[in-house]
Amino acid sequence: MNLSDLDADETLALVALLKEIVLSDGSVSAEEAEALPGLIEEIGEDRYRQSYTVATERLADDVSLKAFLGEIRRPEARRLILDTVARLARRDGLTDGERALLAWVSSTWNV
Numbered sequence: 001m002n003l004s005d006l007d008a009d010e011t012l013a014l015v016a017l018l019k020e021i022v023l024s025d026g027s028v029s030a031e032e033a034e035a036l037p038g039l040i041e042e043i044g045e046d047r048y049r050q051s052y053t054v055a056t057e058r059l060a061d062d063v064s065l066k067a068f069l070g071e072i073r074r075p076e077a078r079r080l081i082l083d084t085v086a087r088l089a090r091r092d093g094l095t096d097g098e099r100a101l102l103a104w105v106s107s108t109w110n111v
Contacts (some may be wrong), residue, residue: 001076003042003084008051010077011043013069015051016059017085017105024097031091039084070108078109 006014018039022032040048059065072078082105089098105111 012051014081016055021089029092
């Protein structure tokens with residue numbers, strides 16, 4: 001399974017988590033900036049932009065983000081999303097906030 005195979009909700013979950021990870025420490029690191037264009041290309045630029053807009057509007061707080069993530073059901077999509085987000089987070093070292101978010105997603109999704 002590839003990122004381009006994710007359905008609309010799965011793509012939104014991925015983009016919302018990427019956004020959360022990248023912005024969690026207040027800035028985009030050089031390592032994150034290097035990785036993002038490849039991820040955006042794999043997702044598809046239009047799909048990424050649409051999902052980013054929705055994530056910003058609808059999933060701007062932890063409560064709404066976590067409620068939405070709980071609705072993602074396909075195990076293979078869950079694994080792909082979590083692996084992708086974790087790889088990005090590790091590029092510049094995990095912060096406590098990133099570690100906590102990844103642990104919550106892993107636990108919630110049983111991945």
